[in-house]
Amino acid sequence: MKIATFNVNGINGRLPALLRWLEEAKPDAVCLQELKAPQEKFPDVALVEAGYGAIWHGQKSWNGVAILARGQTPVETARGLSGEPEDTHSRYIEGAVSGVLIGCLYLPNGNPAPGPKFDYKLRWFDRLIAHANELLLSKAPVVLAGDYNVMPTDLDVYKPERWVDDALFRPEVRDAFRRLLEQGWTDAIRVLHPQEKIYTFWDYFRNAYSRNAGLRLDHLLLSPSLKKRLISANVDREVRGWEKASDHAPTWIELEDDERTASRGPDATGKTRHRGSPRKS
Numbered sequence: 001m002k003i004a005t006f007n008v009n010g011i012n013g014r015l016p017a018l019l020r021w022l023e024e025a026k027p028d029a030v031c032l033q034e035l036k037a038p039q040e041k042f043p044d045v046a047l048v049e050a051g052y053g054a055i056w057h058g059q060k061s062w063n064g065v066a067i068l069a070r071g072q073t074p075v076e077t078a079r080g081l082s083g084e085p086e087d088t089h090s091r092y093i094e095g096a097v098s099g100v101l102i103g104c105l106y107l108p109n110g111n112p113a114p115g116p117k118f119d120y121k122l123r124w125f126d127r128l129i130a131h132a133n134e135l136l137l138s139k140a141p142v143v144l145a146g147d148y149n150v151m152p153t154d155l156d157v158y159k160p161e162r163w164v165d166d167a168l169f170r171p172e173v174r175d176a177f178r179r180l181l182e183q184g185w186t187d188a189i190r191v192l193h194p195q196e197k198i199y200t201f202w203d204y205f206r207n208a209y210s211r212n213a214g215l216r217l218d219h220l221l222l223s224p225s226l227k228k229r230l231i232s233a234n235v236d237r238e239v240r241g242w243e244k245a246s247d248h249a250p251t252w253i254e255l256e257d258d259e260r261t262a263s264r265g266p267d268a269t270g271k272t273r274h275r276g277s278p279r280k281s
Helices: 015-025 044-049 116-137 171-182 188-192 237-241
Strands: 002-007 029-033 052-057 065-070 075-079 092-097 100-106 142-147 218-222 230-235 251-255
Touching (some): 002 142, 002 218, 029 100, 065 100, 116 142, 188 218, 188 230
Parallel strands (some): 002 029, 100 142
Antiparallel strands (some): 002 251, 029 065, 052 065, 075 092, 142 218, 230 251
């Protein structure tokens, strides 16, 4: 099962690129962020024609999250996070796809920091941590995927010294991400690529993409049962170079469907040991 997260930076303006990627990559489930479209402007018809059902939480001009599933419609289980009733931002949606519970999130940017936007980011992170703990207690297989707007370590940012005071890299935010992981979540990209510089975002300015001056902002966190089924994880970096591309690239994982082989998990090189013929992707 292939699950991806992709901040599309405006779903209607980037729809041709999204549809092209869906056709080429054929993910089974996709979390989208920054739809920048109200509920009624979501392009569900075009996605159905491409073979994907969807649930979405839109918002005019800003934010917006969605979950797509190939050949089916996700079963929605949650919309928004509890703990701050006055928060009207469309930043979280959750649904079940093929036996896996998927939480799709778009964590606030938080700049400028310090300030009210940064305080909101930290409160939202705390609400996410509380909800994530409840999900772990349920013992369900869960993926928390999305644009976290945080670079967890120096390895996740080009020239980290330039980002020390940014809301995406301040110690309070990295500490929140660490607290989330300490609940028992696995950062899929990092567990399989522990020392690699892997980025998921490149700014439109200063030729950031061509210079590979990027950031790793998009993460897929796995509950303990799914860590055992993890085969591979990576970024479709080339999508960032397409015409009218988002400033993010799709980030994805592949999970073993067969629990008997999945229980062996990835080996020390990040590859899963299989009996018999190699698996074809």
